[in-house]
Amino acid sequence: MLAEALALSAALFTVGVVGVLIRRNAIIIFMCVELMLNAVNLSFVALSRYYGADGQVFVFFVMTVAAAEAAVGLAIIISIFRHQQTVNLQNINIMRG
């Protein structure tokens, strides 16, 4: 089932990329990044079945980084919301020169 799992992983990653591009809500874009990380995890797990358990250890690390990223990223979104009263990226242009 390696080919099917890798194809599903690639399709999920593509859906995540498309989501990042077509949405403007910062939280939904953030969740699309989580979807991409999950797609990569699926390919790690599928490959670990054929190349040894190291892939599962990598999934463990990816999950830890995802948790850290969620904590810091959501804190940033909250502090942006306090200043701008929105999470719509179209209205957030504080870095425009």
Place this chain on the structure above:
Amino acid sequence: MIDPAYPLFYTFHFYLFGVIALASALAFVTRKSPVAAALWLVNVMFALAALYVMLDAHFIAAIQVLVYAGAIMVVFLFVIMLLNLGHPSEIADIRGKWGKGAAVVLGLILLAEIAVVSGTRVKPEWVLPRGEMDRLLAEKGAVGVVADPLFTHYLLAFELTSILLLIAIVGAVALGRRAEHHVEPVSEESAHAG
């Protein structure tokens, strides 16, 4: 494309959960309400956990449900609730035709890359002998398969991960704290109005 080495029951459920994951992901990207999108993403994660079980990664499947579907998505839902998203001005967040065009082009490029990469073959000497993972699972158990390399070969990475989590905690607390503009303590109403 059905592998004769796998029984039909296994193949059917593998495809079933794969289709559920993909359909939920598409629903997740297209929902307007952030809460509905988050719940569809939880659905994706549950389907992926089922696939992890079928791929002999039982411990990772349990962690997927506990950490991803449980902890991380609850944090997302808390933030959506805290920011009170979902009122009409936030709903219409799909980009215009330029964003959609870029998404379609990039999506097609990625799918073409998949088509190219799926044609490659890996070296047979990299592949574990058939039944090696089954033997490892029977010998060490579902947790031992992950824990053994994690605490021996990847011990340094494991310790660095704990430092990363500490940095993330400190960063989240520092960012989440209200900026202290006022020197004298302010009353509750003016703090909320400001």
